[in-house]
Amino acid sequence: MRPAVVYELLKTDKETGARAGIIHTPHGSFPTPMFMPVGTLATVKTLSPEELKEMGSGIILSNTYHLWLRPGHELIREAGGLHKFMNWDQPILTDSGGFQVFSLSKIRDIKEEGVHFRSHLDGSKLFLSPEKAIEIQEALGSDIMMSFDECPPYPASREYMIQSMARTTRWAERGLKAHTTMDKQSLFGIVQGGVYSDLRQQHAKELASLDFPGYSIGGLSVGEEKHLMNEALEATTPFLPADKPRYLMGVGSPDALIDGVIRGIDMFDCVLPTRIARNGTTMTSQGRVVIKNAIYERDFGPLDPNCDCHVCKNYSRAYLRHLIKAKEAFGIRLTSYHNLYFLIKLMEDVREAIMEDRLLAFREEFFEQYGYNKE
Ligand SMILES: CNc1nc2c(CC[C@H]3O[C@@H](OC)[C@H](O)[C@@H]3OC)c3nc(N)[nH]c(=O)c3cc2[nH]1
Numbered sequence: 254m255r256p257a258v259v260y261e262l263l264k265t266d267k268e269t270g271a272r273a274g275i276i277h278t279p280h281g282s283f284p285t286p287m288f289m290p291v292g293t294l295a296t297v298k299t300l301s302p303e304e305l306k307e308m309g310s311g312i313i314l315s316n317t318y319h320l321w322l323r324p325g326h327e328l329i330r331e332a333g334g335l336h337k338f339m340n341w342d343q344p345i346l347t348d349s350g351g352f353q354v355f356s357l358s359k360i361r362d363i364k365e366e367g368v369h370f371r372s373h374l375d376g377s378k379l380f381l382s383p384e385k386a387i388e389i390q391e392a393l394g395s396d397i398m399m400s401f402d403e404c405p406p407y408p409a410s411r412e413y414m415i416q417s418m419a420r421t422t423r424w425a426e427r428g429l430k431a432h433t434t435m436d437k438q439s440l441f442g443i444v445q446g447g448v449y450s451d452l453r454q455q456h457a458k459e460l461a462s463l464d465f466p467g468y469s470i471g472g473l474s475v476g477e478e479k480h481l482m483n484e485a486l487e488a489t490t491p492f493l494p495a496d497k498p499r500y501l502m503g504v505g506s507p508d509a510l511i512d513g514v515i516r517g518i519d520m521f522d523c524v525l526p527t528r529i530a531r532n533g534t535t536m537t538s539q540g541r542v543v544i545k546n547a548i549y550e551r552d553f554g555p556l557d558p559n560c561d562c563h564v565c566k567n568y569s570r571a572y573l574r575h576l577i578k579a580k581e582a583f584g585i586r587l588t589s590y591h592n593l594y595f596l597i598k599l600m601e602d603v604r605e606a607i608m609e610d611r612l613l614a615f616r617e618e619f620f621e622q623y624g625y626n627k628e
Pocket residue numbers: 291292293314315316346347348349350351352353399402403404443470471472473474475502503504522523524
């Protein structure tokens with residue numbers, strides 16, 4: 254089948270493996286590297302589609318597991334699909350539910366045919382398989398779908414990893430066969446292998462031979478140290494086709510994004526920016542600002558003097574601190590907007606640095622300003 258998702262490589266940074274490109278999907282195109290806001294329950298918490306477009310969010314995520322449980326994928330299909338249901342007419346990427354089954358449900362039983370588990374909402378018995386995950390994502394009308402995989406717990410033994418990877422490959426093949434409603438392929442394979450470089454390389458090659466339109470790198474950002482994530486990426490991306498997108502799942506923080514781009518990653522997602530925003534922690538060009546801190550009580554300057562988002566142009570740190578302490582809903586709307594804007598803008602700046610072959614210099618300057626070098 255022809256791919257529904259097409260990657261256009263524009264430039265590779267001369268000093269690193271970093272790439273600048275464009276990803277084309279049935280609902281439009283977006284530049285890469287790109288940070289993708291997470292809208293697990295069909296909403297990027299507290300923000301409207303108009304605000305997401307205004308901040309430059311080219312694509313958002315939603316979550317198969319959660320939407321299947323509530324409000325149900327059949328209801329969303331009747332509503333005309335997820336784009337219509339949530340009034341978002343640009344690209345949507347959905348996860349397969351693999352991760353949530355393993356991270357949310359206590360009781361689960363992994364079998365070859367799929368995973369039996371109980372709903373984290375009402376304890377009812379559920380069964381998720383590669384075929385079911387495809388059925389749900391097709392009902393949602395997702396532009397970029399994820400294969401049903403196992404994200405093994407961290408750490409996992411080599412023996413367990415080898416068995417799990419082999420099953421994840423068999424599940425990926427079943428997903429490719431089940432994905433039939435559209436005349437084009439929009440299913441990504443998910444590379445596993447934990448922190449074992451040889452297994453990462455082996456799984457990348459295995460999935461590359463199945464010719465997916467794109468590849469996710471899973472099994473990371475699950476508690477491993479940063480250098481282990483970087484080493485896993487170095488063992489994976491060189492064995493993935495250069496003309497296909499690479500998506501690092503669940504990442505992340507500004508340093509992890511930059512170091513992921515340097516190792517050939519094009520797409521990222523993470524709940525971090527919106528999750529920390531809800532308790533008033535923000536990312537700024539000078540590092541983290543925890544707005545509830547008393548030092549900001551009479552600080553009438555902008556959250557980030559180097560940021561041109563509407564929050565930094567119109568509201569002061571003192572006002573944000575007041576709203577967050579008073580638990581005013583408008584406060585977390587402002588901190589959520591700024592944090593997402595910050596990461597999307599960071600990826601735009603990184604993309605510019607790639608176009609001008611100066612990504613390592615950009616990394617040095619950003620790390621210095623943000624305060625990473627102090628750690
Ligand atoms: C946080 N670290 C992390 N997240 C991960 C996710 C969930 C992202 C998904 O989870 C939701 O955010 C909580 C988002 O909806 C996202 O959708 C793609 C993963 N999903 C799958 N299928 N396989 C993996 O190996 C995997 C690894 C991860 N590591």
